Amino acid sequence: MRESRFTLLDLFAGCGGMTRGFLGEGNFIGVGAVEIDRTAAATYAANFDVDGRHIFAGDIAGYTDVPRADLVVGGPPCQGFSALGRRDPADARNQLWREFVRVVRESDARMFVFENVDRFAKTPEFQLLRQTASEDGELADFDTQVFRLNAADYGTPQKRIRTIVVGSRVGPVDEPRQTHAKTPGGDLDRWVGLREAFLEGPVVLEPEVRETWLPESLVEFQGHDIPGTFKLRDLHITRNYDLISEVRYAHIAPGKGRFDLPDELQYPCWRRHTRGAGDVLGRLQWDEPAVTIRTEFFRPEKGRFLHPQWENGGDQVNRALTHAEAAVVQGFDDRHLWCGTKAEIARQIGNAVPPPLARAVAHVVAARLAS
Ligand SMILES: C[S@@+](CC[C@H](N)C(=O)[O-])C[C@H]1O[C@@H](n2cnc3c(N)ncnc32)[C@H](O)[C@@H]1O
Structure with missing residues (x-):
């Protein structure tokens, strides 16, 4: 060659x-x-x-x-x-x-x-x-x-x-x-799961996150000021969830979703829909790859995007993936830099x-x- x-x-x-x-x-x-x-x-x-x-x-x-x-x-x-x-x-x-x-x-x-x-x-x-x-x-x-x-x-x-x-x-x-491959063998390794991706990679993305804002920083691009440039670690930020949402998320074990909520915690509009969209309010699993990430991965109501950490009555992380976790799920590492608001960067990640x-x-x- x-x-x-x-x-x-x-x-x-x-x-x-x-x-x-x-x-x-x-x-x-x-x-x-x-x-x-x-x-x-x-x-x-x-x-x-x-x-x-x-x-x-x-x-x-x-x-x-x-x-x-x-x-x-x-x-x-x-x-x-x-x-x-x-x-x-x-x-x-x-x-x-x-x-x-x-x-x-x-x-x-x-x-x-x-x-x-x-x-x-x-x-x-x-x-x-x-x-x-x-x-x-x-x-x-x-x-x-x-x-x-x-x-x-x-x-x-x-x-x-x-x-x-x-x-x-x-x-x-x-x-x-x-x-x-899902089932390893020959020269094929097992699919990479989230534990390996979040906790064993070059950048450790701790489950516990408090920050909700991107750092204040602007970059000039073709005559316009744009938020950025951000590193992967800057994107490890969460949202402020209301209490009732957190209570709902706390009921959902890895691999489960909105059908596992007790009746009193179902959204009124969901009660009529007892089938379909099983990924809604879904929780990911530590030792599996994520499902397909989309542009609204930061909203648990939009798919299987809840963080995998969950022990019954114990250590639970009741939030969606952070932008950094979603970028890692998409196979980006800490060399990639990012520009834009939180919503814009989420769109870039989900579309990639x-x-x-x-x-x-x-x-x-x-x-x-x-x-
Ligand atoms: C699916 S995404 C592509 C992702 C990209 N290949 C990557 O790997 O990151 C499609 C992109 O097309 C852009 N796009 C949509 N309409 C366009 C147009 N008329 N001209 C140029 N880009 C456009 C969107 O803004 C979006 O970023």
Whole structure:
């Protein structure tokens, strides 16, 4: 294999989870990124583009100065595709993949990696993307491969299944090699659980947290003052919960959820719904990976986001994950810096591609580009 570095263009870059994984592989160099959300773009810049020169902080439709790149990666917003979204085919966000195709063409890329939610593979947009890369399409010289990958299989402490479409003009890639499994064996380690991730990593995230505010600090990004730059430890902050919420959380053991609340503690609106949404008010488990983290992980009412520490009548932590814990669940380490308010950073974390998953894809892509 030739020793070379490949140029990378990251579209819908968010806080840069995808770029973090690709740069971690060592053979890639970022030459461009596009992100409409200014604070996410500031986070990206703080990590990968300190001069703010190669990030285009705007709508991809206005991105015309496209550099040449070996590889274009990107994951447009998933709300239009996700089972949780409205699944409206007319949703303008579903058209964003067309912009992706345009940039792939204009950059003269040899390969592309398109990332999205699991159910993307069942949408009309997925069919269109594949048609685009078929005989008469705009990307006719590309062949596509589709992988359905679980971030937990690549050492991320989270079960998060993603559809990855790899397009190539230079031949196929191997399936990214799994390093971890639910049941270990051979050269596969056991999935990373939360105990290992929070308590045995380079930054220990103590269960006991009192701080609720980010430090007061501003950073200038393209003429705007933005909260930041924050380190992982700065994000280990909680919220002020009301007493009744804490009483509810105290009833929920690891692996359990709102169905385990006594009747008098059920929310009135829930009483009528005795089925579905079993993850609501769910508590995570110390020795399992987390479930899929979303942008509102800090609200226990939105999913299985309660901290795993719970002993019956004993030591209990009755709060949702902190931002730092959620970032670690997404596979970020303490090298990654963050910009934005608490809600903005939560969105960046929840939207990211786990860097370890991106890195596994980067490995097979780099091998093909180098061949
Ligand atoms: C799923 S997130 C991508 C996460 C990113 N790949 C990562 O690994 O961190 C999608 C991103 O697309 C951005 N976005 C949405 N519409 C856009 C547009 N029209 N132009 C550029 N970026 C857009 C959103 O702000 C969001 O950060």
